[in-house]
Amino acid sequence: MSRLFALTRRELEAHFFAPVPYLVMFLFLLMTWMFFVVQTAGAHIRVSFQPVFESLTFVLLILVPLLTMNSVAAERAENTLETLLTAPVRDWQVIAAKWLGTFSFYLTMLVPTLVYWAVLVYLGRHIGKPDTGPVLAAYLGAMLLGGLYIAIGIFASSLTENALLSAFLAFFTLIALLVVAYIPEVSSLLPDSVGESLTYLNQQEHFAVFLTGKIAAYDVIYFVSMTAFFLFLAVRALESRKWR
Amino acid sequence: MPAIQVENLTKRYGARTAVDDISFSVEEGEIVGFLGPNGAGKTTTLRILTGFQPATSGRAFVAGYDVFNEGIRVRENTGYLPESTPLYREMRVHKYLTYRATLKGVPRRLRREYVESAMERCHVIDVRDRIIGHLSKGYRQRVGLADALVHRPAVLILDEPTSGLDPNQVRDVRDLVKEISVDTTVLFSTHTIPWVEQVCERVIIISRGRIVLDGTLSDTRKRVAPWSRVEIHTSAVARDAMEVLDKLERVFFVENLTIGERTALRFLTSKEQVNDACADAEDALSSISATMGEPIVGDAMVEDLFTRLTRGSEQVVVRA
Ligand SMILES: Nc1ncnc2c1ncn2[C@@H]1O[C@H](COP(=O)(O)OP(=O)(O)OP(=O)(O)O)[C@@H](O)[C@H]1O
Ligand SMILES: [Mg+2]
Numbered sequence: 042m043s044r045l046f047a048l049t050r051r052e053l054e055a056h057f058f059a060p061v062p063y064l065v066m067f068l069f070l071l072m073t074w075m076f077f078v079v080q081t082a083g084a085h086i087r088v089s090f091q092p093v094f095e096s097l098t099f100v101l102l103i104l105v106p107l108l109t110m111n112s113v114a115a116e117r118a119e120n121t122l123e124t125l126l127t128a129p130v131r132d133w134q135v136i137a138a139k140w141l142g143t144f145s146f147y148l149t150m151l152v153p154t155l156v157y158w159a160v161l162v163y164l165g166r167h168i169g170k171p172d173t174g175p176v177l178a179a180y181l182g183a184m185l186l187g188g189l190y191i192a193i194g195i196f197a198s199s200l201t202e203n204a205l206l207s208a209f210l211a212f213f214t215l216i217a218l219l220v221v222a223y224i225p226e227v228s229s230l231l232p233d234s235v236g237e238s239l240t241y242l243n244q245q246e247h248f249a250v251f252l253t254g255k256i257a258a259y260d261v262i263y264f265v266s267m268t269a270f271f272l273f274l275a276v277r278a279l280e281s282r283k284w285r
Numbered sequence: 286m287p288a289i290q291v292e293n294l295t296k297r298y299g300a301r302t303a304v305d306d307i308s309f310s311v312e313e314g315e316i317v318g319f320l321g322p323n324g325a326g327k328t329t330t331l332r333i334l335t336g337f338q339p340a341t342s343g344r345a346f347v348a349g350y351d352v353f354n355e356g357i358r359v360r361e362n363t364g365y366l367p368e369s370t371p372l373y374r375e376m377r378v379h380k381y382l383t384y385r386a387t388l389k390g391v392p393r394r395l396r397r398e399y400v401e402s403a404m405e406r407c408h409v410i411d412v413r414d415r416i417i418g419h420l421s422k423g424y425r426q427r428v429g430l431a432d433a434l435v436h437r438p439a440v441l442i443l444d445e446p447t448s449g450l451d452p453n454q455v456r457d458v459r460d461l462v463k464e465i466s467v468d469t470t471v472l473f474s475t476h477t478i479p480w481v482e483q484v485c486e487r488v489i490i491i492s493r494g495r496i497v498l499d500g501t502l503s504d505t506r507k508r509v510a511p512w513s514r515v516e517i518h519t520s521a522v523a524r525d526a527m528e529v530l531d532k533l534e535r536v537f538f539v540e541n542l543t544i545g546e547r548t549a550l551r552f553l554t555s556k557e558q559v560n561d562a563c564a565d566a567e568d569a570l571s572s573i574s575a576t577m578g579e580p581i582v583g584d585a586m587v588e589d590l591f592t593r594l595t596r597g598s599e600q601v602v603v604r605a
Contacts, residue, residue, distance in 0.1 A: 044388055048388070059375075120368075120371035121371040121372065123367045126336075126337055127336060127360055127365045129388070129389060131357070282337070
C-alpha cells in the first residue's frame with residue numbers, strides 16, 4: 042500500500058514540475074469559464090450549472106492527451122522505466138499509480154469550477170438557485186469522464202516513447218469512440234444489434250445523462266468498465282517488453 | 286546457494302542471439318567484473334538478472350530466488366544501476382532517495398536512517414537538497430549508486446558504473462564500489478580493464494553472447510604470463526604492414542596503434558619465440574620494401590588477453 046501511495050504521489054508531483062499541466066489547467070478554466078459566461082448571461086428565470094460542463098467531452102479531447110502524453114512515454118524515452126520496474130513493484134501498480142496521480146491532478150483542476158457553482162447560488166438567490174442534486178450528478182459525470190479519458194491517454198502513452206505520438210494516439214482513440222457508431226460505412230456493414238452496441242461506446246451519450254441530473258447504473262458501469270479495460274491494456278503494453 | 290547463479294541462459298531478439306547459453310555463478314561476498322566489448326550481451330544479461338526482461342531459455346537465481354518466478358523477492362534483495370543511470374531529473378536528491386527507499390520496501394521508521402547512510406556512503410550529502418538534473422555527471426552517477434544500495438541489498442548489479450566519467454571521478458566511483466563490496470556481493474559490467482584489475486577478485490569475459498573466460502584475476506595473469514607484447518614502428522602503410530604480419534605463424538593479434546605519421550603496430554607472441562617473431566616481422570616488412578625500427582618488447586597484460594578473446598576468431602581462442 043505504501044508503495045502504491047509513494048508511486049501515486051510522485052506521479053502527481055511530476056505534474057507540478059512541468060509546464061504543460063499548468064497550461065492545461067489554465068486552458069481548462071478558461072474554456073469552462075467561457076461556456077459558463079456565454080450560456081448563463083441571458084438566463085433570467087433559473088440559473089443552471091449544466092453549461093459549465095456541457096462541452097467537457099470535447100474540451101477534454103484535447104486537454105487530457107496533453108496531460109497524459111508523457112506519463113509512460115517519457116519514462117521509456119529517459120529509460121527511468123528500467124529503474125522503476127526493477128524496483129520491487131508490480132506492473133499494475135505502476136499503471137494504477139499513473140492513473141491515480143493524473144486523476145488527482147484532474148480533480149485539482151475541477152476544484153476551481155466550484156466557484157461557478159457558488160456564483161450561481163449567489164446570482165440565483167432571487168430567481169431560483171440551481172438544484173444541488175443535478176450539480177452533484179454533473180460533477181460525478183465529469184469525474185467519470187475524466188477518469189476514462191486519462192485511462193485512454195495512459196494506454197496510448199504506454200505504447201510508444203514518443204510523447205507527441207502518444208498524444209495523437211489518445212486523441213484519435215477518443216474521437217473514434219465518439220464517431221464510430223455514426224460512420225455509415227461501419228454501421229451498414231454490421232447487423233443492427235451490433236450497430237447499436239457501438240453507440241454504447243460513445244462517451245457523450247453517457248455523459249449527457251449525468252448533465253440532465255440523472256445518475257444511472259448503466260452509465261456508471263460504462264465508465265468504470267471502459268476505464269478498467271484501457272488500464273488493463275496499458276498494463277499489457279508495459280508487459281510487452283517481456284515478449285518483444 | 287551462490288548469490289548469483291546463471292544456468293544456460295539464452296536471449297534472442299528475433300533472429301539475433303544476444304546471449305548464447307551462458308552459465309556462471311557469483312559467490313556471496315565476491316566482487317566480479319563482467320567484461321566485454323560493445324554489443325557483447327552484458328546489459329542483456331544484467332537486465333535478465335534484475336527481472337526487467339525475461340530470458341528466452343535457461344534459469345537464473347539471485348540472492349537465492351528464482352528470477353522468473355520470484356521476481357519481486359529478487360528485486361527486493363538486489364540493487365541495480367542501469368546503464369545510463371536514469372534518474373528523475375526534476376526531483377531533489379534526498380527526496381528521490383526517500384521515494385526509492387519506500388518503493389523498495391524500507392519500513393517507514395528506518396527510511397531516514399537508510400537514506401542518510403546511503404548518501405553518506407556515496408558522498409552526496411553535500412548535494413542532498415540539489416535538483417538531480419542540475420548535478421554533474423559524476424554526482425548523478427553517485428546518486429544512482431546511492432539509489433542502488435539504499436535498501437541495503439544482498440546483491441548489487443551495476444551496468445557500466447563509470448562510463449562517461451573523467452579519470453578522477455572514475456577513481457572515486459571505483460573506490461566507492463570497492464568499499465561497498467566489503468559487505469555486499471557485486472557484479473558490475475565494464476569495458477575498461479584497469480578497473481577490473483584494481484577492484485575485482487574474479488573476471489568473466491563475454492564476447493558475442495558467449496563466455497570466453499571465467500576465472501580469478503591471478504589465474505588470468507598466469508594465463509597471459511607466457512606471452513609478450515611487441516610494439517614496432519615501420520615505414521610501411523599500416524594496412525599493408527598488418528596484412529603481411531597477419532600471415533606470420535609466430536605473430537598474433539596485430540593491432541594498429543598509429544596516431545601520427547609513422548605507422549605503429551602492436552602484436553602478441555609467445556615469450557620464448559619473441560626474438561624469432563621480431564626477425565620474422567622484419568623480413569616480412571622488408572619483402573614489401575619497408576623498414577622496421579627497434580621493437581619494444583614487454584609482458585602481455587590482462588588487457589591483451591581481453592583483446593585476444595574478444596576480437597579473435599573462435600579458432601584462436603582455442604589456441605590461446
Ligand atoms: N531490444 C533489443 N532488440 C534487439 N536487439 C537488441 C536489443 N537489445 C540489445 N540487442 C542486441 O543484443 C546484443 C547485445 O546487446 P547488449 O546491450 O546486451 O550489449 P552490451 O554488452 O551491454 O554492450 P555495450 O557495451 O555497448 O553496452 C547487441 O547486438 C544488441 O544490438
Ligand atoms: Mg551495455
